Amino acid sequence: MDTLLAIIALLLAVVGVAGCILPVLPGTPISYVGMLVMACTEYSTLSKPILVTFLIVTILVSVADYLLPAWLSRRFGGSKRGATGATIGMLVGLFFVPTGLVLGPFIGAVLGEMSVNRDDSAKAFKVGFGAFLSFIVGTGLKMIASIAMLIYIIGDMGGVFVGWGDTMGGWWSTITTWVANIF
Numbered sequence: 326m327d328t329l330l331a332i333i334a335l336l337l338a339v340v341g342v343a344g345c346i347l348p349v350l351p352g353t354p355i356s357y358v359g360m361l362v363m364a365c366t367e368y369s370t371l372s373k374p375i376l377v378t379f380l381i382v383t384i385l386v387s388v389a390d391y392l393l394p395a396w397l398s399r400r401f402g403g404s405k406r407g408a409t410g411a412t413i414g415m416l417v418g419l420f421f422v423p424t425g426l427v428l429g430p431f432i433g434a435v436l437g438e439m440s441v442n443r444d445d446s447a448k449a450f451k452v453g454f455g456a457f458l459s460f461i462v463g464t465g466l467k468m469i470a471s472i473a474m475l476i477y478i479i480g481d482m483g484g485v486f487v488g489w490g491d492t493m494g495g496w497w498s499t500i501t502t503w504v505a506n507i508f
Contacts, residue, residue, distance in 0.1 A: 327366040331482050334363035338475040345467040347422070353467050356474040357383040363478045371481055379474055386470045393459035394430040401455030402448060403438055410437020411456035430456035 341356025357379055364371040394415050395408035403411075414433015418425030434456035438449035 330366050334359045338478045342471045353383045356471040386466050390463040393463045394456050397455040397459040398434045403452035404441045407434045407438040407452045410434050
C-alpha cells in the first residue's frame with residue numbers, strides 16, 4: 326500500500342508542476358495534496374512543520390497568482406480600470422491557451438487603460454507590460470513552490486526501496502513481479 330501511495334504522491338507532484346503552466350489545473354494545490362499523500366506512508370519523514378509550511382506557501386502562492394495582475398498593473402501606473410482589465414483579460418485568456426494566458430492580462434490592461442484615456446497609449450502599454458510581468462512572476466512562484474514539493478516527495482521516497490535487494494537482480498525481480506501482478 327505504501328508503494329501505491331508513493332506512486333500517487335509522485336504523480337500528483339508531477340501533475341502539479343505541469344499545472345503551474347496549464348490553466349485548467351491548480352498546480353501548487355495539487356502538489357501539496359501529493360505531499361499529504363506521501364505523508365500518509367509508514368516510512369514518511371515529512372514532519373508537521375514541513376507540511377504546515379508548504380500549506381502556507383500553497384495558500385500564499387495561490388492568492389498571489391490571482392492578485393498579481395491587478396496589483397502590478399496599478400504599480401505600473403494603471404487606473405482601477407486597467408487593473409480590472411488585467412483581471413478580466415486573465416480570465417478570458419484561459420479560453421485561448423497558451424497564447425491567451427500570456428497575452429490576456431496584457432491586452433485586458435491595455436484596453437482598460439485606453440477606456441480611461443485614449444490619448445495616452447504609451448501609458449496603456451506600460452500598464453499592459455506590468456500585467457504581463459505579473460504572469461511571469463506568478464508562474465515562477467508557482468513553479469518554485471511545486472518543484473520544491475516534488476523534490477521533498479522524491480527525497481521522502483527512500484522508504485519504498487528498502488528491502489528491494491542489493492543487486493540489480495533484486496531490482497529486476499521486483500519490477501517483473503509488479504508487472505506480472507498488474508497484467
